[in-house]
Amino acid sequence: MWRFRYVWDNIEAMIRNKTVLLGVTGSIAAYKAVDLASKLVQAGANVDVVMTRCATEFVTPLSFTSITHRPTVTDMFEVPDDFEIEHIALAQRANVVVIAPATANIIARLAAGIADDMLTCAVLATRAPVILAPAMNVNMWENRITQENLTRLRARGFKMVEPVTGPLACGSQGKGRLADVEDILTVISQALRAKTDLAGKRVVVSAGGTQEPIDPVRYVGNRSSGKMGFALAEAARDRAAEVTLITAPTALDDPIGVTVVRVDTTLQMRDAIARAAARADVLIMAAAPADFRPAAVSGSKIKKESTARMDLHLVPNPDIISEVRGNLIKVGFAAESEDLVRNATAKLKKKSLDLIVANNITEAQSGFGTDTNKVTLIDSRGKIEALPLLPKSEVAHKVLDKVVALLSAGPTNQGRNGRRK
Ligand SMILES: Cc1cc2nc3c(=O)[nH]c(=O)nc-3n(C[C@H](O)[C@H](O)[C@H](O)COP(=O)(O)O)c2cc1C
Numbered sequence: 253m254w255r256f257r258y259v260w261d262n263i264e265a266m267i268r269n270k271t272v273l274l275g276v277t278g279s280i281a282a283y284k285a286v287d288l289a290s291k292l293v294q295a296g297a298n299v300d301v302v303m304t305r306c307a308t309e310f311v312t313p314l315s316f317t318s319i320t321h322r323p324t325v326t327d328m329f330e331v332p333d334d335f336e337i338e339h340i341a342l343a344q345r346a347n348v349v350v351i352a353p354a355t356a357n358i359i360a361r362l363a364a365g366i367a368d369d370m371l372t373c374a375v376l377a378t379r380a381p382v383i384l385a386p387a388m389n390v391n392m393w394e395n396r397i398t399q400e401n402l403t404r405l406r407a408r409g410f411k412m413v414e415p416v417t418g419p420l421a422c423g424s425q426g427k428g429r430l431a432d433v434e435d436i437l438t439v440i441s442q443a444l445r446a447k448t449d450l451a452g453k454r455v456v457v458s459a460g461g462t463q464e465p466i467d468p469v470r471y472v473g474n475r476s477s478g479k480m481g482f483a484l485a486e487a488a489r490d491r492a493a494e495v496t497l498i499t500a501p502t503a504l505d506d507p508i509g510v511t512v513v514r515v516d517t518t519l520q521m522r523d524a525i526a527r528a529a530a531r532a533d534v535l536i537m538a539a540a541p542a543d544f545r546p547a548a549v550s551g552s553k554i555k556k557e558s559t560a561r562m563d564l565h566l567v568p569n570p571d572i573i574s575e576v577r578g579n580l581i582k583v584g585f586a587a588e589s590e591d592l593v594r595n596a597t598a599k600l601k602k603k604s605l606d607l608i609v610a611n612n613i614t615e616a617q618s619g620f621g622t623d624t625n626k627v628t629l630i631d632s633r634g635k636i637e638a639l640p641l642l643p644k645s646e647v648a649h650k651v652l653d654k655v656v657a658l659l660s661a662g663p664t665n666q667g668r669n670g671r672r673k
Contacts, residue, residue, distance in 0.1 A: 260295075260434075261645035266441035266490075268296035273342055273378070275351035275371045276316070277358045278306025280421040281387040281430040285352055286311060288433050289319050292440075300342055301325065302371045304358065328370040339370050343377035348443050351375075352413070353387035353430045356398050362410070363401035381443040385413040385436050390426030413439045435508055442490050442509065449656045450493035456528040457485040458539035458572075460500030462518045466564065467550035474540050478502030480585070480625060480644050481538035485510050487648035488534075491656075496532075498524045500539055518542050518569040529576045534655055536583040537573045538609075545569050574603045581658050583651065586610040596630055606658050607631045609651055615641075629654055 272292050276285045285301075292299045301316040301324045313324035328339060343349075351358060351371070358371070362384075367373045375382055384405065392398060393415060406412060413431040420428050459481020461474040478499055485497040486507045495510045498521060506512040513528070515521045518541040529535050544566035554562065573584050584605045586596040589612065596610030611627045626641040631654065639650055 260437075261643045263291075263295045263437050263441045265646075266444045267292060269298070270347040270444055271298045271300065271345050272440065273346035273349040273374060273380070274299055274301045274316075275349065275354075275358070275375070276301060276303045276307045276311070277351060277353060277355040277371070278304055278309060279353035279355050279387045279430070280310065281353040282307050282310035284430055284433060286315050286319065288350075288352055288436060289316055291433060291437060293319055293321075295437075298322070300346065302342065302374060304355075304369060304371055306355070306357075325370050328373065339373035340377050342370075343374040343380075346374075346378055346380045348380050348383065348440055349375060349378050350383040350385065350436065350440055352383075352385035352436050354384040356386075356388050356392045356395070359384065359386060359398060359401045359405065363404045381409070381411060383411045383413060383436070383439055383443060385431055385439075386415050386428075387430035388415070388428050389420060389422045390424055390428045393426075393428045411439060411443060438486075438508060445490045447490075448492035450488055450491040450652065453493045453533040453659065454496070454531060455485075455488040455493040455534045455536065455655075456496045456498065456525065456532045457481050457488065457536045458498045458500075458521060458525060458541075459485070460502040461540040462500040462521055462542045463516050464518065464542045464545035464569075465516075465549045466546050467552065467554045469553050472542055472544070472546065472564070472566070474542060476500070476540035478504050478539075479623065480647070481536075482507060483644040483648040484536050484538055484651060487645060487652055488536075491649075491652060493534075496528045498528060498539070500541070518545065518572070522570055522572045522575065525572055525576065529578065529580060532580050533659065534581045534583070535573065535576055536651070536655070538585050540585075540587070541569060541572055543569055571603065573605070581606045581655055583607045583609065583655060587613045589614050592628060593630065593636060596628070597634075600630055600632060605632065607651070607654055609647075631658070 274289055276282050289299050299320040303326045308326055313326050316324040361372050367376045413436050415427055416429045416431055417427045418429045419425055460478035461476030463471040463473045465471045482504050485495050489495045489509045497510050498513045513524045515524050521541050547565040547567045582605045586599050586608050588595045592610050592612050596608050600608040608630050609627050615626050624641050625644050625647045627639055629637045
């Protein structure tokens with residue numbers, strides 16, 4: 253649910269006023285395309301729907317027309333009132349083409365370059381990105397012919413939203429269910445995002461609050477929800493970066509298109525970050541690793557009756573971001589409750605960061621657990637930018653705007669603390 257909220261912020265920003273050509277084919281999952289069309293319209297898109305003849309056996313064109321307030325195209329030879337060569341016009345005005353659900357049949361026809369109906373003609377004629385969200389019986393999906401067709405289409409730049417595993421309409425179990433509408437929307441927004449300014453860059457993001465075990469049941473933790481880190485990972489992915497998200501336990505689902513490494517403790521996070529950062533261009537430390545951990549961890553549950561009082565002896569954890577060396581941009585976070593700029597600037601210098609994102613956790617709707625954040629960005633050249641209260645997805649893009657500028661400006665901390673060579 254949280255994840256969808258992030259996705260929705262991105263979707264709305266990316267999709268507003270864009271034209272989406274939604275192709276619907278003859279799958280039992282065709283009814284889900286009505287929901288997809290509805291969400292696209294809610295996000296402000298102009299949605300042209302093209303149905304194959306078989307699709308009309310499953311859902312009526314009227315369902316789509318009622319939602320999109322535009323004619324639904326089902327017949328290549330039906331001349332519209334404002335005549336233009338419709339398949340070319342549809343193909344040209346689309347900013348993105350998405351076929352959901354995509355049958356084994358349309359996949360095969362597209363792979364072969366067949367253009368025998370409005371949808372296949374439009375796909376051949378478009379220069380927009382084309383996204384396929386297949387849905388079919390598991391055996392049809394696993395069939396080598398289908399897989400070879402998909403490989404061929406991928407190689408030609410078609411984007412896929414893979415089907416998911418679960419109970420199928422045919423009564424069997426396996427891979428073949430249409431991906432969730434929110435995942436399809438995510439891929440659409442990715443395809444629409446004009447910015448690819450992090451293409452070729454490897455970005456490592458940490459998220460969440462680590463948990464330091466006391467015994468097999470209890471732990472020392474903190475209030476970090478992971479939302480800011482996840483928003484950053486998704487934003488970097490949308491800007492074409494190769495993203496690794498190293499996250500402490502959170503209630504959030506893995507973002508699609510991101511390599512996710514799940515850890516529990518600060519020491520585990522340190523190891524995972526050291527590995528990932530060795531080949532990264534950017535490290536964004538949005539996690540809240542516990543500063544201290546219990547000196548000793550009990551192997552069995554400490555019984556309440558076994559002790560009249562319990563003293564917890566804590567030892568300091570390493571400071572992960574300070575330990576990372578190499579030629580990469582380092583972005584840290586500072587959650588402060590007073591003297592925001594002064595404390596954050598001191599942290600930036602002490603840890604040899606390129607940028608620090610400071611937030612006052614006492615502000616309403618900002619900091620832990622919220623969907624919004626009010627932050628001040630401070631870079632190593634002393635530039636301070638106070639941002640208004642924004643959704644975390646937008647804060648993420650503001651941070652990445654800075655990262656892109658820092659990447660193109662080159663190292664700012666050259667030689668400092670021996671970090672850059
Ligand atoms: C009840 C029913 C459900 C079907 N569901 C699917 C499906 O989920 N995926 C698929 O690839 N084909 C499915 N088919 C077969 C397609 O409808 C058939 O291959 C058709 O030729 C697809 O045409 P189109 O790709 O032009 O829409 C189904 C057929 C029936 C009768």
